[in-house]
Amino acid sequence: MTVHSAAPSLDLLREQIAALLQEPATGHGLARTLRATTKQIEISRYHQASSMAWPNGRIDTTPEKVQIGGGTHRIDGFFNIDAVPPADLLWDIREGIPLHDASVQLMFSEHFLEHIDYPRSVKHYAREAHRVLTDGGELVTGVPDAAFLLRHYPANTELATEMVERWYGKRDCLGDINTFLDLINYAFRDQDDTPNYTPHLWAYDEEKLIQLFAEAGFRTVEPWDFDAEIANPKRQWGSVYVVAKK
Ligand SMILES: C[S@@+](CC[C@H](N)C(=O)[O-])C[C@H]1O[C@@H](n2cnc3c(N)ncnc32)[C@H](O)[C@@H]1O
Incomplete structure (x- = not known):
């Protein structure tokens, strides 16, 4: 048998x-x-x-402000959802957003979207964000700005050095970013072979963010005025942020 x-x-x-x-x-x-x-x-x-704990895929609280993929950058007054600790809820966003329909007023993420696969998980996330937001609710998204990087190619040595220092100064890969094209490669498909970093799977600019969130049903998608009360100040340089309104 x-x-x-x-x-x-x-x-x-x-x-x-x-x-x-x-x-x-x-x-x-x-x-x-x-x-x-x-x-x-x-x-x-x-x-x-x-x-x-939440077998129907919905938690029983209804936070009004939510951060996705904040890592160690927790935001006061926000409910933090991330795949790994520390977060208020550990959840793989590729499986959906475990919040109730039309319950969130403000959802925020920065340097998260480029870590999930495009198109399947990214487009699913955009639709899920639209579902959980209230009418008039806002989704703020910041990502590394691929256009900023490409606009400067080939960059002068000073700018290239500043970019490398700002973005990869503390990383093991620092010694292997030897030319500006190496920097572009890292921005597009960061693939450090360490358990600490997840790779970049897609690159974004303002046009792509606008298209993505418009396709998901948002009424307007506009540039977001960087607010250091919410966003991580170290992310402002070289990033693009938009706010999508439902
Ligand atoms: C580069 S870190 C950015 C952290 C923070 N937002 C910042 O700007 O410093 C990317 C974050 O996204 C989270 N993340 C990646 N994939 C995820 C997923 N599938 N579901 C939830 N969080 C995820 C990671 O755990 C990490 O905390």
Whole structure:
């Protein structure tokens, strides 16, 4: 008689990957993929734990101000949702926004959108944001401004050095940004092979943000006046922010 095993276990998979990563026979390419998988397993475990608490995909509170993907940059008065700690709710936004229809007045994210896959998850996020906002509610989105970078290509040495310092000064990849094109590559597909950083999966400019949120049903999408009470001051330089109104 065949005995069917229990449902595949993320914990078991993680242990097996950890063991494979110790194996000298595991080559560089496989190891990179396994490390990325480990990160996704971590996100899945947090998400599954939250899903068990909120099995219908809606939490029971109705926060009026919400930040998505804030990481360690928490905003006073906002309910913070992120895939990993610290956040008020650990939730993988690619699976939807766990909030009730027409319940949020202000939703904010910066340097988050470029980390989820386009078009599937990005367009799903835009539609979900539209769903959870009240009529007249606002979605503020900031991302690295690809147009800013491309406008300066080829950049003068001073500007290129400033960009590299501001964006990658504390990163292991610093020594490998040797030309301005390397900087452009990093902005478009940041792919540090570390557990600390998730890659950039798509690049944005103002035109793309306007198109994206208009397509999701927002009435207006306009440039947002940077407000350091909400946004992370270190993000202002070289970023583009828009506010989409429902
Ligand atoms: C580059 S950090 C930006 C953090 C902060 N907004 C800032 O500007 O300093 C990207 C953030 O997005 C979060 N994130 C990435 N993918 C996510 C997902 N699928 N669901 C929820 N949060 C996600 C990461 O955990 C991280 O905190």
